[in-house]
Amino acid sequence: MKRIAVVGLLKIELPGHDVLLCDGGFFPVDGEIYRSRDAVFGTIGSVEAMTEGRGDEIPALKIELLPPGGAAIASLSQPGYQKSRVRSWIGEYNIATGLIEGTPEPMFDGQIDQTTLRIGSSRSVAMSCVQTAERVFEIDIGNSLSSTFHTSVWSGELGHDEATGLTTQEAWGVESPRTASGGAGGGGGRGGAVGPGYNNQVHSY
Structure with missing residues (x-):
């Protein structure tokens, strides 16, 4: 009997570097490999549930990444990251083969509004993302x-x-x-x- 599990996929298209993350293991999708850890931005710390917009508000997404200790501060939070494309999907994979079944379902397609580097007992990068429709309000x-x-x-x-x-x-x-x-x-x-x-x-x- 085929056993199916669910995986979350996240792609952040930064200038000169695409961050391809998943919530465990690694998965090839459309010729790209999504891993649980990125060399610069580390792992996914948390992803807040998307909120629905009303009136002139639009849905937003907040992501927290946990970079490794050796990552340079300048590479983690830059003004040039604003408006970089962010996409996420929910996919199903075969536990026996580790391969994605079918086509992942798109959950979010937007852009980075701002990044914030937080330094305390540990470092984290908070990304606030908005739908591409945000440009309508600019x-x-x-x-x-x-x-x-x-x-x-x-x-x-x-x-x-x-x-x-x-x-x-x-x-x-x-x-x-x-x-x-x-x-x-x-x-x-x-x-x-x-x-x-x-x-x-x-x-x-």
């Missing part, structure tokens, strides 16, 4: 209000260089011609003290 405020992005659109306009920690609305935009009196034109924000003159493009901080 408004890119961080891009539009950053100095780098701003100067890439309006070359030489440095008004954002000193705009840090503001909690009020400010007007930013392309440089406008000076008035005859040399003051700021077109709503320069705070009486024109922020620059040589800007049009009325208002962003909230």
Whole structure:
């Protein structure tokens, strides 16, 4: 009689390194081998149950990984990991052969929202993941209000260089011609003290 058991599979597609983990043993799937331990990120510490979203919320997934002691801190938590694809499946395998039966059922397909390296009596990497549908809610405020992005659109306009920690609305935009009196034109924000003159493009901080 064939004996069937269940296994969880997790794939995290990081820049330059795919993390392929399972909750025990090792399993070949689609030409890749899922193991219970990754050389950099170690083993799965815990996977929280997925939560359903309501309204403008979407389902989320939280994963805790337990890296080995020799793993470099810089390789465990980086800003570049954000938006890396994360997928998980539930599969059935034949206990006698150790091979996956049929096609694993997809449970989650999303992206990393943030990673947090926790250091105490032991180290762990907490990953908060959201569904790919999260992109529907992105408004890119961080891009539009950053100095780098701003100067890439309006070359030489440095008004954002000193705009840090503001909690009020400010007007930013392309440089406008000076008035005859040399003051700021077109709503320069705070009486024109922020620059040589800007049009009325208002962003909230």
